Amino acid sequence: MNQVNKQIKHPxxxxxxxxxxxxxxxxxxxxxxxxxxxxxxxxxxxxxxKKTVMISGIGCTGRGAGYVKLxxxxxxHGRAIPFATGMKLANxxxxxxxxxxxxxxxxxxxxxxxxxxxxxxxxxxxCVNNFNYGMTGGQVAATTPYGIKTTTxxxxxxxxxxxxxxxxxxxxxxxxxxxxxxxxxxxxESIEEALLKRGFSFIEVLSPCPVNYGRRNKVSALDxxxxxxxxxxxxxxxxxxxxxxxxxxxxxxxxxxxEEKPTFMDxxxxxxxxxxxxxxxxxx
Amino acid sequence: xxxxxxxxxxxxxxxxxxxxGALAAGCLFFGGYPIxxxxxxxxxxxxxxxxxxxxxxxxxxxxxxxxxxxGSSCAGVKAMTATSGPGFSLMMENIGLAICTETPxxxxxxxxxxxxxxxxxxxxxxxxxxARWGSHGHYEIIVLSPSSPQEIFYQTxxxxxxxxxxxxxVIIMTDEMIGHLSERVIIPKARAIxxxxxxxxxxxxxxxxxxxxxxxxxxPMAIAxxxxxxxxTGLTHDERxxxxxxxxxxxxxxxxxxxxVRQNLDDIxxxxxxxxxxxxxxxVSYGVSARTSLAAVDEARKQGIKAGxxxxxxxxxxPEAQIRRLAKRVKGFFTxxxxxxxxxxxxxxxxxxxxxxxxxxxxGGTIMPPERVVETLRARAKIT
Numbered sequence: 001m002n003q004v005n006k007q008i009k010h011p012x013x014x015x016x017x018x019x020x021x022x023x024x025x026x027x028x029x030x031x032x033x034x035x036x037x038x039x040x041x042x043x044x045x046x047x048x049x050k051k052t053v054m055i056s057g058i059g060c061t062g063r064g065a066g067y068v069k070l071x072x073x074x075x076x077h078g079r080a081i082p083f084a085t086g087m088k089l090a091n092x093x094x095x096x097x098x099x100x101x102x103x104x105x106x107x108x109x110x111x112x113x114x115x116x117x118x119x120x121x122x123x124x125x126x127c128v129n130n131f132n133y134g135m136t137g138g139q140v141a142a143t144t145p146y147g148i149k150t151t152t153x154x155x156x157x158x159x160x161x162x163x164x165x166x167x168x169x170x171x172x173x174x175x176x177x178x179x180x181x182x183x184x185x186x187x188x189e190s191i192e193e194a195l196l197k198r199g200f201s202f203i204e205v206l207s208p209c210p211v212n213y214g215r216r217n218k219v220s221a222l223d224x225x226x227x228x229x230x231x232x233x234x235x236x237x238x239x240x241x242x243x244x245x246x247x248x249x250x251x252x253x254x255x256x257x258x259e260e261k262p263t264f265m266d267x268x269x270x271x272x273x274x275x276x277x278x279x280x281x282x283x284x
Numbered sequence: 285x286x287x288x289x290x291x292x293x294x295x296x297x298x299x300x301x302x303x304x305g306a307l308a309a310g311c312l313f314f315g316g317y318p319i320x321x322x323x324x325x326x327x328x329x330x331x332x333x334x335x336x337x338x339x340x341x342x343x344x345x346x347x348x349x350x351x352x353x354x355g356s357s358c359a360g361v362k363a364m365t366a367t368s369g370p371g372f373s374l375m376m377e378n379i380g381l382a383i384c385t386e387t388p389x390x391x392x393x394x395x396x397x398x399x400x401x402x403x404x405x406x407x408x409x410x411x412x413x414x415a416r417w418g419s420h421g422h423y424e425i426i427v428l429s430p431s432s433p434q435e436i437f438y439q440t441x442x443x444x445x446x447x448x449x450x451x452x453x454v455i456i457m458t459d460e461m462i463g464h465l466s467e468r469v470i471i472p473k474a475r476a477i478x479x480x481x482x483x484x485x486x487x488x489x490x491x492x493x494x495x496x497x498x499x500x501x502x503x504p505m506a507i508a509x510x511x512x513x514x515x516x517t518g519l520t521h522d523e524r525x526x527x528x529x530x531x532x533x534x535x536x537x538x539x540x541x542x543x544x545v546r547q548n549l550d551d552i553x554x555x556x557x558x559x560x561x562x563x564x565x566x567x568v569s570y571g572v573s574a575r576t577s578l579a580a581v582d583e584a585r586k587q588g589i590k591a592g593x594x595x596x597x598x599x600x601x602x603p604e605a606q607i608r609r610l611a612k613r614v615k616g617f618f619t620x621x622x623x624x625x626x627x628x629x630x631x632x633x634x635x636x637x638x639x640x641x642x643x644x645x646x647x648g649g650t651i652m653p654p655e656r657v658v659e660t661l662r663a664r665a666k667i668t
Contacts, residue, residue, distance in 0.1 A: 017515065020526060050511045055355075066515060066527060071508040073358060074517035076381050079351040082315075082343060086352030087508060089339045090313050090359035094509050112351075115344040264341075272334035 015039045015049075017069050024063055026134075028214075028221030030181035030207030031061050034128045037184050037205075038099060039068065041191035052095040055084045057109060059135045060209075061101035061128040068099075078109030081116045084123050092122070092265050095195060102129040106162055107142040117171035117200045119264040124194045124201045129164065130209035138212030145245060149216045164204045166240035169257050174199035176240065176257035180206040182228040183253060190255060199263050206251070286335045289474035298462040299324035299366075301433040301469045302392055303332065305440025306364050308471065310479050311390070312338035313363035315352035317345055317371055320404045321460040322394035325366040346371035350378040353389045357382075358516065360507035362444055362481075366392035368460075369402065369411055373418070379453055380419035383541060384518045386495070386503065388447035388482055390440065392456045394463040395571075395622075397648030407460030408648025409571055409622040413629075415455050416600045422538065424545035426454045426552055427600035429570040433467045439597070445480040446552060450544050451502050457599060459622065461572040461651055485512065495537075496523040501544035545601055554597040555606060559585065563592030565661060566610055568631050569620040570596040573652050577620045580657035589661050599627065607634035616664065617641040620657055622648045640664075 010016070016039070025031050042052060049070060056065035058077035065072040075083045080098045088096050098105075105113055105127050116123060132150050133139040140150040140157050143164065147156040168176045175197050179187040187205060194201035208214060208224035219227075231247045236254040245251050262270075289308045296304070303325045306314070314333055316326035330340040338361075343349040346367050353363040367375065372393045382389055397403035398410050411418075415427045426446050430436035436458055447454040485492050485504040494514045497503050503523075506512035519527040520534045528537070545552065559581055560566065569577040574595040584591040594610070596603065611617070616639050619628035628643040635641050644660050646652065 017526075051509045053508045066517060069513050071506075071510075071513060072515050073355075073385075073508075074515070074519065075351065075354075076377050076518060079347065079378065079381075082348035082351035083355035083358075085341070085343075085348075086313065086315055086355030086357075086363070087359045088355075089341060089352070090356035090361045090363070091509055094359065111344050112348050115348070268334075268339065273337075 012036060012039045012043070015042065015069050017067055020067055023067055025060060026211040028208060028210035029060070030130065031064070031128050033181040033184055034126065034187065034205045034207060035064050035067070035099070037188040038064070038097065038126055038191055040188045041195060042097070044188070045192045045195045047095050047195055051093055052097070053087065054097045054099055055080045055087070056098070057100040057104035059101040059104045059133070060130070061099060062104055064099040078104055079112065080104065081109060081112040081123070081125065085116055085121050088121055088123060089265065096123050097195070098123055098125040100127060102127055102131070102143040102164070103133045103141045106164065106167070110142065114167065114171040117168055117173040117202070120172060120174060120200050120261050122198050122200070122263045122265065124191070126191060126203050126205065127164065128205045128207045130207045130213060132209055132213045134209045134212045138209070138216060150213070151216070161245065163240065163244050165202070165243045165256050168202040169240040172200070173202045173257060174259045174261050175201035177255040178204040178206070178243065178253050180228040180232060180253065181208070182225050186253070199261055286332070287474065288336045289477055290471050291473050292471055294469045294471065295466055296433060296469050297324060297464055297466050298430070298433040298436045298458060299394065299464065300328045301437040302366070302440050302456070302458070303328040304471065305437040306390070306444070307332060307336055308437070308477050309441040309444035310362050311364050311444065312336070312361040313353065313356035314338070314340045315343050315349040315356070315363070315365050316340070317343055317349045317367065319368045319371045321396055321407070321463050322366040322368045322392065324463070325392060325394070346374040347378065350375045350391065354378060354382050354385070354387050357387045357389050358508050362388070362448070364390040364392065366394065368394050368396045369398045370400070372411055372414065376418040380421060380423070381518045382453040383419065383423045383425065385516045386451040386505070386541070387453070388451050389453050390443045390447055390456065391453055392458065395457060395459040403649050405460070406649045407572065407622065409457070409459055409573060410626070410648055412457060412599060412621070412623065412626040415457050422542070424542045425452060425600055426450065426545065426598065427457055428454065429457045429596060429599045430462060431571055431574045431595065432462065433465060434469045436462060437469055437471065441477060441479065445478070448480050448482040449502065450548070451482060451505060452545070457571065459572050493523040494525045495521065495540070497540055497544070501540065501547050549601055552598060553601060553603050555603050556595040556597060558593040558595065560592035560594060562590060564590040564615045565592070565665070566614050566617050567591060567593045567620055567657070568596065568607070568617060568627065569593065570599055570627065573620045573622055576652045576654045577657060579654035580661070583654060583658045584661050587658065587662065589665055591661060596627070602630050602634070604634045607631060611635045611638040615639055618644050618657070618661060618664070620644045620652055622646060622652060
């Protein structure tokens with residue numbers, strides 16, 4: 001007799017710590033989709049997964065490192081990037097993906113982000129931007145739009161949010177893109193491209209947080225997905241100055257930066273570890 | 285290129301000797317951030333590390349410096365950072381990460397006077413309790429305190445060895461005086477230097493449990509990129525490295541983390557006794573203050589006070605058993621330190637009222653003059 005209840009294997013199971021499922025992400029949350037795109041890209045990129053590491057900070061997205069079946073490190077709040085920097089410099093053969101949230105990477109960890117981009121450390125940074133601190137119950141973030149209600153901005157956010165791709169571009173990132181979790185295929189392709197690219201790559205993924213963000217602003221996960229469908233426009237190569245997030249006006253997605261620049265290690269090796277003794281002019 | 289061990293006789297500062305000790309120990313990564321009076325360690329190692337095949341990076345702050353050090357250690361290299369008070373404060377959270385994830389690394393604090401910016405160019409020993417308890421939660425840690433440039437060279441090697449053996453951060457608590465003091469430092473031949481590397485896993489990769497302790501309470505350490513697919517987290521975790529949010533899980537992890545130090549005290553703790561055999565009065569001191577205490581012991585002896593010195597080479601874990609034993613046969617304890625009573629409190633705790641305990645301390649800015657130690661001993665000799 002055929003086994004009726006045979007569990008169907010998910011194509012990403014070999015990259016998941018299936019013994020840690022169910023995960024902590026809420027129904028309607030977009031992190032799982034972003035995570036799944038990331039795992040698909042890891043597979044399709046053809047990079048050596050034995051030499052691939054995922055590093056996360058703290059927060060909902062930060063739990064990503066705990067579910068991926070790779071060498072994975074769940075570090076302190078905001079410090080995934082400097083941790084990754086040390087790891088990459090100690091072993092440049094490693095492919096390192098930093099998978100973390102907007103609060104972790106851009107508020108408490110903002111300084112590390114701009115410096116790693118400036119140094120062009122060869123990392124792939126995937127930031128799931130759900131516009132608030134979900135893990136702690138929905139507080140205002142450095143990405144929360146003006147006027148939005150959170151548990152610490154009960155009458156609406158009075159601050160201006162970061163334009164993340166602009167920040168990445170201005171800091172020197174060699175690859176910058178933005179997608180939403182609705183654009184899973186573009187997102188997967190983009191992560192794959194970033195993984196194969198030498199240099200500091202940054203991908204922002206817009207994601208709903210229905211339980212903490214949506215609830216207080218009367219938007220369901222489905223409403224957010226509709227916004228992602230109707231109020232976004234793909235414009236590759238647009239100047240990052242135009243990437244402020246305003247769903248009234250429309251939000252631009254796409255790949256904005258894709259440049260070649262020597263990495264931190266390229267330059268360090270050239271100056272401090274030349275294969276041949278340096279000529280005097282070169283040294284200058 | 286140069287050799288990692290700079291064999292020969294040198295006239296160098298404690299800071300430079302520390303950097304040379306790190307290189308001799310096999311350090312291949314340094315994440316730094318400039319701060320007086322530790323800057324010279326960072327400067328020296330920045331120029332020398334690439335010459336031995338290592339990598340130096342000056343990070344954007346001390347938080348990032350220690351994060352990078354921990355990251356590099358997880359990739360399998362011996363790594364270090366050096367700082368002073370304000371930077372040390374910024375490192376506290378990541379010290380906890382290294383403790384919880386059992387990641388070997390060495391942190392040097394060249395102490396200056398605090399609190400806050402304090403006296404940036406003048407030494408103190410005011411961070412001794414911070415070194416013990418500064419990161420949140422309960423933990424055990426190893427802290428060494430050198431008294432000379434020669435000793436800081438060797439202690440840096442010891443610090444690396446202990447951090448590798450026990451898989452935890454080891455802190456060297458030196459001070460501005462020792463850091464900036466130039467003295468003769470003899471560096472032996474490379475074969476005379478014993479270096480140790482962390483225990484590494486063997487056997488089937490799919491069955492490996494990254495936090496299952498070995499015989500001495502320490503788990504073998506898999507590094508990133510070896511194919512073990514390990515998960516490492518600062519959350520409370522089980523032997524698989526998986527988060528375990530239960531009371532039992534916390535209890536089990538904490539016994540593992542504290543047990544590996546508590547069960548190996550004899551191997552870890554090191555002290556030095558000077559004229560203690562027939563002493564009535566024990567001076568307990570460490571770092572630069574142990575040097576002035578040494579002079580004070582000799583002077584006190586000349587004046588008929590039978591003093592001796594117990595110099596703490598390992599400050600944490602505290603040599604509790606040794607102090608308790610001494611307390612049974614001497615008449616009193618004097619702790620000499622450049623703060624207003626930190627290690628003194630620990631001595632007081634261990635002596636437990638058996639004999640009187642006194643503090644000879646000042647809040648930093650200069651060394652403790654030996655005369656003041658002798659005067660205090662004389663004044664208190666009547667009581668004891």
